[in-house]
Amino acid sequence: MLSKFNHKENSTVKVLQHIYDMINDGRLKPGSKLPAERKLAQELSVGRTHVRNAFAELEFYGIVKTYPQSGSVVAAIHHNALQGLISDIMSIENYDFFSLVETRLILEMEAVRLACERADDKDIESLKLAHKEYIDNFHTPRRVEKDMIFHRVIAQASRNDVIKSMLLIITPDILSHYVTKDFCSTPLPTDKHEHQIIIDAIESRSSSKAVSAMRLHLDRLYTFAKRQKA
Amino acid sequence: MLSKFNHKENSTVKVLQHIYDMINDGRLKPGSKLPAERKLAQELSVGRTHVRNAFAELEFYGIVKTYPQSGSVVAAIHHNALQGLISDIMSIENYDFFSLVETRLILEMEAVRLACERADDKDIESLKLAHKEYIDNFHTPRRVEKDMIFHRVIAQASRNDVIKSMLLIITPDILSHYVTKDFCSTPLPTDKHEHQIIIDAIESRSSSKAVSAMRLHLDRLYTFAKRQKA
DNA sequence: CTAGTTTAATTGGTCAACCAATAATATTAT
DNA sequence: ATAATATTATTGGTTGACCAATTAAACTAG
Numbered sequence: 001m002l003s004k005f006n007h008k009e010n011s012t013v014k015v016l017q018h019i020y021d022m023i024n025d026g027r028l029k030p031g032s033k034l035p036a037e038r039k040l041a042q043e044l045s046v047g048r049t050h051v052r053n054a055f056a057e058l059e060f061y062g063i064v065k066t067y068p069q070s071g072s073v074v075a076a077i078h079h080n081a082l083q084g085l086i087s088d089i090m091s092i093e094n095y096d097f098f099s100l101v102e103t104r105l106i107l108e109m110e111a112v113r114l115a116c117e118r119a120d121d122k123d124i125e126s127l128k129l130a131h132k133e134y135i136d137n138f139h140t141p142r143r144v145e146k147d148m149i150f151h152r153v154i155a156q157a158s159r160n161d162v163i164k165s166m167l168l169i170i171t172p173d174i175l176s177h178y179v180t181k182d183f184c185s186t187p188l189p190t191d192k193h194e195h196q197i198i199i200d201a202i203e204s205r206s207s208s209k210a211v212s213a214m215r216l217h218l219d220r221l222y223t224f225a226k227r228q229k230a
Numbered sequence: 231m232l233s234k235f236n237h238k239e240n241s242t243v244k245v246l247q248h249i250y251d252m253i254n255d256g257r258l259k260p261g262s263k264l265p266a267e268r269k270l271a272q273e274l275s276v277g278r279t280h281v282r283n284a285f286a287e288l289e290f291y292g293i294v295k296t297y298p299q300s301g302s303v304v305a306a307i308h309h310n311a312l313q314g315l316i317s318d319i320m321s322i323e324n325y326d327f328f329s330l331v332e333t334r335l336i337l338e339m340e341a342v343r344l345a346c347e348r349a350d351d352k353d354i355e356s357l358k359l360a361h362k363e364y365i366d367n368f369h370t371p372r373r374v375e376k377d378m379i380f381h382r383v384i385a386q387a388s389r390n391d392v393i394k395s396m397l398l399i400i401t402p403d404i405l406s407h408y409v410t411k412d413f414c415s416t417p418l419p420t421d422k423h424e425h426q427i428i429i430d431a432i433e434s435r436s437s438s439k440a441v442s443a444m445r446l447h448l449d450r451l452y453t454f455a456k457r458q459k460a
Numbered sequence: 461c462t463a464g465t466t467t468a469a470t471t472g473g474t475c476a477a478c479c480a481a482t483a484a485t486a487t488t489a490t
Numbered sequence: 491a492t493a494a495t496a497t498t499a500t501t502g503g504t505t506g507a508c509c510a511a512t513t514a515a516a517c518t519a520g
Binding site: 085100146168 | 326337
């Protein structure tokens with residue numbers, strides 16, 4: 001799951017729903033202070049822990065800001081937009097595999113494109129080292145981890161920490177999905193070659209070649225996900 | 231912050247650091263159970279809450295999995311990869327504005343491209359409605375929220391919930407950045423026209439036109455961020 | 461000695477009491 | 491009456507105790 005908040009805990013979503021309602025019927029104005037944690041907990045007959053979790057989740061998405069010993073305030077945006085945001089948050093759960101893979105493909109392609117522009121000698125050296133370790137472990141269980149590291153180095157070279165973090169979040173989800181589906185159980189020799197092409201493209205700063213190489217590299221996973229969906 | 235976890239709480243990062251060390255010196259093997267929350271808390275002279283927060287963060291990134299009344303286990307990937315992941319997590323903080331904007335540009339362009347393929351009549355109707363409300367509030371403070379909603383509808387039409395959630399996470403960060411920088415204080419008439427072009431492109435399913443329109447639409451923000459960086 | 465059962469210890473999840481900092485109120489001095 | 495100060499109440503942050511489920515250990519029957 002991409003969301004940190006596994007909504008099996010119905011108490012937390014109960015709090016979110018209540019805040020949503022308060023915004024809806026005007027009891028909670030945008031930009032104003034929302035009720036104290038204790039008060040809200042008592043009103044909803046729920047532990048304060050759950051209220052705090054809900055607040056933390058809302059703060060993560062920039063909807064509320066909590067001030068120590070003072071209180072929490074909701075963002076000063078119009079209530080329609082607020083409702084939409086909270087509604088989206090509550091619906092975040094169990095992303096479908098295809099969307100995860102599709103997004104990964106997009107981010108990896110952009111990461112490698114940026115890496116072509118921004119990678120320095122040290123990055124390329126790390127990349128070659130990661131690839132070497134990937135080769136060395138090609139017939140061992142460590143292969144998947146080494147592949148993961150290879151892609152992480154590319155993300156690092158993109159000099160965009162946001163993309164890097166997003167890939168960091170997505171990748172484990174994808175992994176957990178396709179260990180159950182028995183994907184990539186047998187290593188393909190083409191992968192080794194594809195990695196090398198990507199390295200060469202980055203080193204020669206030819207972004208179009210690098211991007212197409214990355215697309216090709218992830219194409220098997222992409223079509224696999226597409227088939228799963230249908 | 232993109233990260234839910236504001237690392238001003240040094241106790242939590244202390245726990246993360248300790249887990250990192252345990253993996254480093256081999257006390258904690260990949261795939262094995264990690265110490266009980268209480269035990270770890272006592273060892274580090276830290277509240278169990280902080281240990282739980284650290285575990286939750288690690289679970290968010292798929293590094294550990296917590297089982298109720300049983301314990302938590304770390305992912306079964308090689309310790310080198312594990313260290314890299316944890317190290318990345320600890321470094322997540324305060325993304326630079328340019329990376330945020332750059333990533334938004336990428337995601338918005340992909341979202342609108344996918345929307346061209348996948349939007350149904352209902353999506354296009356919502357899009358037109360959102361644009362109408364944007365126009366109606368063009369000279370009011372609500373303009374920024376209506377703009378936000380407009381883009382959210384596009385993300386919705388892309389039928390990719392992962393992209394949608396990522397934009398959901400990024401956008402508030404960007405907003406908070408450029409309210410302090412006094413960006414977009416005065417509305418530009420071109421924005422209205424640009425929105426219309428995007429709608430037309432989606433309706434006529436011409437993805438290339440939609441993507442370039444989106445790029446143009448966000449170009450002012452992009453160059454602004456680029457200047458801030460330099 | 462082994463298999464099944466019962467008991468005790470350990471675990472993550474939850475809750476309620478406590479802490480220090482803040483905000484609101486009451487009090488006092490001018 | 492007003493401003494400055496002292497007091498009280500409220501707040502989020504933190505801690506330790508309790509709960510039910512799980513696991514490990516001890517025990518007993520065969």
